[in-house]
Amino acid sequence: NRRKQPSVDELVTGILNHDKVALSRAITLVESKSVTHLAKATEIIEKCLPHANTSIRIGITGVPGVGKSTFIEAFGKHLTGLGKKVAVLAVDPSSSISSGSILGDKTRMEDLVKDENAFIRPSASGDSLGGVARKTRETIILCEACGFDTIVIETVGVGQSETAVHSMVDFFLLLKLAGAGDELQGIKRGIIEMADAIVINKADGDNIKRAQIARTEFKRALHLYPQKASEWLPKVVTASALKYEGIDDVWQLISEFCETTKANHYFENHRKQQNRFWLLQTIEERLKHNFYNNEHVKSVLDEYLNATENSTISPFHAAQQLLDLLKF
Template sequence: MENPKAHKTALHEKDGIDRPENISPGSISHITRLRKKQPSAEELINGILAGNKTALSRAITLVESNNPAHLEKADKVINACLPYADKSVRIGITGVPGVGKSTFIEAFGKYLTGLGKKVAVLAVDPSSSVSNGSILGDKTRMEELVKDENAYIRPSASGKTLGGVARKTREAIILCEACGFDTIIIETVGVGQSETAVHGMADFFLLLKIAGAGDELQGIKRGIMEMADLIVINKADGDNIKKARMAKTEFNRSLHLFPPKESGWQPKVTTCSALTHDGIEGVWQALEEYFGLTKANGYFKHKRREQNQHWLLETINEQLKNNFYNNPDIAVLLEENKKAVQNNELSPFAAAQELLKVYHGFFQNKLE
């Protein structure tokens, strides 16, 4: 009988394995130099347009950096890639922690690559509010998909972003599309009342649910349910099949409580098992039906234009906030006002008004 503990996952680490003596020191030195070398914007652009995943990863790293020099190079790369983007379908996937998002995405991604599609997964991992660290373990969880030549997985930390969508996910989508990926999957950290940002950058919003966890009543609430184009009840296998079917009936009833969608699409509910892959084909069929309808009635392009406008305003807000906090004079005054507020010498509102007035004065002086 096979020992169940003998199975090794990607998390397994062998002990006592030393580096083989036959590795050339020259090769190690060469690889180290290559890793330290920073490619130019032109090299990154050419690599991305040629479908090079390494160039794509390096460009996304630049986009996510807060270093002004990195951001300047990233802007050049994004602007050059922009004409080659906008040629994919963008699928947002969310659900409560433990619903099996990573397992579902791997099964779904493998199904799509089996159809000849190129799939990019932008997975957002939660960041610790204490250490600000993030595990970024999606490549480990998706053991099969990560080895697929037609797939690309990029985990990013959510940081302090409300809703669990990384600050630069939007730019990463553009780079992935320019690299030739025709299906972009955006996985969020988990579902909550504030987690709606993914809806603003995806063409299709898929909500994963599980049966038997009180989810049926939660699903009737407004908020995230109103934005779902498809509800997929995962883990519909084994003894859970009957519960999943009952949950499907409950969710179908709850969907009728919501007003019709602007897209003309009637949201659907289906079941699947990411473990056995049952129902995965039906999920893709629902997506194809949605894209066929929205592209025919013009809603697909309309939504893309609305999203572009939304992200213009979001970028302006972000830049204003960054400029405000990175201003050295404001930083000094901010610390002074913080102490005054803590000691009840100044109200938070008055302190904020004073800071904004000083910040506004900097622009007035530049204009004069």
């Protein structure tokens, strides 16, 4: 593409005029590895920031095959039908390794992708979860400035990606399937604890009864967890993404969540906390990166590791000497 690159101001104006092409181009800058692109991206984000923060940010997770894309398509269509503007982003750190994203794949959301009031962006590639998460976070700001009032962030239920997504959303939704009475086994406790709602998907055909049983079991299990800081009691519902059933219930309870947490100020405070967390997290990552990529450190690190292994120097003393190389 030999076209002249649009300027920062052109992109910002485009975004604020709700132009999806400008939005896409700005996201490409956010995702770029080039230093000049990143500098431009930072400027765009700064200018968009006063126009952001106006949406509801919803995280959706679940194992592959649970029906995330089918659900997001049904949910997204439902919301655009209500006059909302929906952006779908994904956090999938594996996409850079497998060179094929398993999330946010446009071919899996055929109807939504054609919807004028929807915007779907597959996961940014990146060599670390931290990198992918940063890009997604900045993309949220751009989408909000572009007029999207509902941001859906999809992630697959593996590794640490749920925690990263949880730390950038207001509401966290866990999709589950009804099993043969073993629903509560093999689930990572942490994920249940993060969930503001559990949706038992594929509650259709022969599966309805099992889904209802699963719902009862999850409800019972959720009672065992301590009350959340949001004072919100997590809900369990059944749905069929394929048949568009139960989708409205999910939206109802998200609206209820917003009412409750805006009234008790959790919503606003939680976002403030998330911003603080990301500032500190970014500094930590940057410091770590700079340390381990410092030529001097790289050249002597092994020596120091060997010396500590053999107890010729104490770990603390070794660490101090290595850190001194960077004048920390």
